Amino acid sequence: MSAPSDIEDHSTQKDVLNSIHNRIAELQRWKIRSGTTGPDEQVCRLCIDSVTFVNRLARLYALLIGVDKYASESIRDLVGAVADAEKVQAFLRAQTPPISGERLELLTNEQATASKIIHRIRRLRTNESIRRGDPILIYYAGHGSMIPKPDGWPSAESHMQCLSPHDARVSGRTVEGVVLDVTFGALLQALAKEKGNNITVILDCCHSGSGTREDDRVPRGLEFKTEDGETDLTVDVSYQKDIWDSDDAARGLFLLPQFANSGLQSHIVLSACGPTQSAFENSRTHEGHFTSAFLRTIEESGMGTTMTYSELMDRLETKPLPWQTPQCEGRDKDTRLLFDKGVVQRNRPCYSIFRDGLTYTLDAGEVHGVSKDASFAVYANRHAFTSGGPSFGELVVDKAHPVTSSLLPVEGLVWSLPEDVSDAVAVMTRAGSRSAFRVHIDTGKYPKLHVAVEALAKEVCEPTNRDYSWISLAITSKEEAQVSLELTADDTDVVFEILDEQIRALGLQRLNGTVPCDESSLRSALRSAAHFFYHLRSSPQEVNLGLAVSARVRVLRKSVELQSGIPMPVYLPVGDSTCVQNDKVFYPEMPRHRRGRGMHRTLYAVDVFNKSPKGGYSLFAWMFYFDCSTLEISSYYEPPTGDVKPPLPAAMEHAIPLNFGDAGARPLTFSLPAGQSIDVGFIRIFVSTHNSDLSGIAQKSVIEQCRAAVTENPSDWTYQPEMWGAVTIPVVQR
Structure with a gap:
């Protein structure tokens, strides 16, 4: 009697796990029939495979909504919203490892009514496959609207925003079938209470009904009107009150600025345009301008970059969106990496790490762009990370030194690095409390630029102006740098090439002159450059x-x-x-x-x-x-x-x-x-x-x-x- 053969390859999470569990059951039944005793290495290995497979899969859970067709004949249909939602779905499934189908919900047209959208968001709270802290993405493409607040509502604004899905309509002189901004905010707050503050919302719609169709541009916004042309219509005074006025909703929610809810810590909001602008789709290519630019920016930058949401918005500014200005709101937009830990990024830099008593020492510091409160996932070795293996756990930077950093385990998570692991590496999963001015120096092409590397390292260790030592400096790849240093033909001076995408898009590629190639000149020039870009790009952490x-x-x-x-x-x-x-x-x-x-x-x-x-x-x-x-x-x-x-x-x-x-x-x-x-x-x-x-x-x-x-x-x-x-x-x- 021979043991059953190994399992076959399967494409979905459920198929693989079922196969592993069935294989374990077969092996156990075979052991009973054959009278075999003692531990079975194959069973143990399959148990480990089961756990490893679950840990390998990207943890992001996405609810994607696209609405082209509207039940009301008075509302103009769209042509690209469903396609946009499907493109986001395809993008997530194309990651390595992919987001599995069981973690992607897609609602389109008739499936995407106001009540069904609310029900699906509520259902996320009780979804056992979503662990607390897992990244959650909610994407909506379709019409949006701006309506007056009903009389007596305690809102700080005269108008309120709403999503206008498939069943949005005017009944008599009342608006129905919409999802109000306060309703949406209450749902997100309740979701964050159960699943953690790791929610991203992307809205490719607008809340202005004033946009007009021009050539191929079609606005994704509507103004509610009666048959006789009356406007300024709104919802009933008790509309969705059971949600936004429930015990789960925050007191004073109405005082928050519409969909942005920037005072909350629960979520990041990316929106296609400002509150008074129109978001457009292309009737010829059947795609939204914002979603197209958003996906193109990520694909061009590569998911391997440690890009924060604010950095994403900077790159979006270089895309051709002349009629709309994308917005990003949320308290962590400057420090949270794109989709946080949801899409595992396998080509990010790895740094050696070792245990030092109760703390851990990372072979990367301020010169590498590491700062206090940055989070790192720890892997057994570089291969474990690049092949999609599980991490031991997470560490947080307690103090960043010039070239090393001291890290501690995340509060509430007890784990330690096994003593027999000697090649452990750490990968940044969340940016710290301050970002660095990033410089690219190609010493392979310009060997004499070693003086620039030494100048930067000394400036990190001993700043020429201690009042500005909090502006960190870091050597990075050219793809992530803000400036790149080159030598003139006679090797006597340094040229500063500008890599900032917005400045380059406006037509300027380098400074108008050179800097002497000596340590003193380069230290002061790099410090001044860091000062310049810090104050040019600085933004408030909360209310803007x-x-x-x-x-x-x-x-x-x-x-x-x-x-x-x-x-x-x-x-x-x-x-x-x-x-x-x-x-x-x-x-x-x-x-x-x-x-x-x-x-x-x-x-x-x-x-x-x-x-x-x-x-x-x-x-x-x-x-x-x-x-x-x-x-x-x-x-x-x-x-x-x-x-x-x-x-x-x-x-x-x-x-x-x-x-x-x-x-x-x-x-x-x-x-x-x-x-x-x-x-x-x-x-x-x-x-x-x-x-x-x-x-x-x-x-x-x-x-x-x-x-x-x-x-x-x-x-x-x-x-x-x-x-x-x-x-x-x-x-x-x-």
């Missing part, structure tokens, strides 16, 4: 006050005003203003010669307006210009020091000037540097509820003076302020 202000650029002309009968020169804005915000690029006029009148330069003014209503926050403002050709940061406006009132009060009636009129600052004028056909910079307006000294942000040019040119950085701004935000305006001179 940049959404509370609007900014305009206006042309100025010289004029004369009488002050006490005395003529005084003044600058006055003329013509229409250019409304510029994060999603628009400002192209100033270049100086030009006028016959007999010399060089004419156009002067520009910037003014800002606090959109907060009465009872909102009054704000202070600062304005800087970030010159990407030289890494110079110039200050153009700052509020008075001392105990002064905020210059941007809530419920203000008129915008205030930042660099003309009563502001007393100088107007902006632009010209291309010698030898350049294009120049790129950013006007950055910081706003805060507190008056702080931000003079430390300004710095001199790296090119003109290759030495540290930063002043003392104020501690009350270096670390997280009570509240702040920023408006960023790209400027391209050509």
Whole structure:
């Protein structure tokens, strides 16, 4: 009598596990029949295989929703929403290892009614295959809407957002068949209570019904109307109240900003556009612009990169989405890796790790981009990781040193590295509390650039300016770096190639000059570069006050005003203003010669307006210009020091000037540097509820003076302020 043969290959999780369990049962029955005693190595191995297989599979669970067909004849059907949901499904199944079919739910058209969507989200709470802490993805493509809040609802906003799935409709003069933002938020909070704060929401829809169809562009938003054309329709006063007003829902949920719910820790929200914009799909290619750009960005970047959600949004900014600005909200957007631990990424860097008493030492530190609170999964060896094997457990960085780090087990999870494991490696699964300025240095191609490596390492160990030592520096691959260093033909100077995708997309690829190839010059230049990109890309961890202000650029002309009968020169804005915000690029006029009148330069003014209503926050403002050709940061406006009132009060009636009129600052004028056909910079307006000294942000040019040119950085701004935000305006001179 011979033992049963080994199991065959199967493609799905259920088939493999069933085969393993059936195989174990057969072996046990064979042992009984044959009278064999003692432990069976084959049974033990299959038991291990069963556990290993489950651990190998990606833990992400996805609920994907796509709606093209609408039950109401008055609602325009879509053509690409279902295809988008199916593309996301195909993308997840194509990962290595794939997300199994049992962990992918797809609802389309008639399956995707408001009640069925709510039921499926609720069902996730009791799904035993979803462990606490497993990543959960909820994707929706279809129509969205903005409706007035019903009378008597305790909302801080006059309108509310909603998903408008298959059965969205107007019944009489009441909206029905929608999923309200507060309902959605309550469902997510209840889900997070059971399964943990590891939820990602992607919404490829809009909440503005004002979008109009143009050529191939079809908006994914609708406005509810009665047959006689009446608008401003809303839901019944008790609509879905059993969900958002239940004991499970958070008190004060209505005070949260619509679908963003950025004050909650439970989830990250990626949305196709801003709250007043339209999200479009292409009627010819049958795909949503946002979903297409989102998937293309991930595929181009590679799932192997340790990309956070904020870094994903930076890369999305380079994609052609001229009519919509993707949004990302959530308290962990700057530190959570894409899909967190849901899609296991097998080509990320591995670092050696060993046990040192009660702690663990990692052979990677600040120079590698490691920072406090970063999480690492530990594997037996490099092969165990790359082949999809299970990890022993997770560790968290307690302290990052220049080239090593001290780690501790995650609180509440007890495990230890086996003593017989000598080749253990660790892989980052979550970014830490601060990100590093990433530099690529190819010493293979440029051997003399070893001096740059030494300069960077010394700058990490002993910063030239300790006030900025919290801005870490790291050597990374070119794909992940923000700048790359090269040598000039005579090997005497260093060229800084800009790899920041937004700056390159605007047309600038390197600094306008070189840095001497010596340790002192490179240390100060790298520190200044880190300072430049940190303040250019910095964003608040919680509430972004940049959404509370609007900014305009206006042309100025010289004029004369009488002050006490005395003529005084003044600058006055003329013509229409250019409304510029994060999603628009400002192209100033270049100086030009006028016959007999010399060089004419156009002067520009910037003014800002606090959109907060009465009872909102009054704000202070600062304005800087970030010159990407030289890494110079110039200050153009700052509020008075001392105990002064905020210059941007809530419920203000008129915008205030930042660099003309009563502001007393100088107007902006632009010209291309010698030898350049294009120049790129950013006007950055910081706003805060507190008056702080931000003079430390300004710095001199790296090119003109290759030495540290930063002043003392104020501690009350270096670390997280009570509240702040920023408006960023790209400027391209050509």
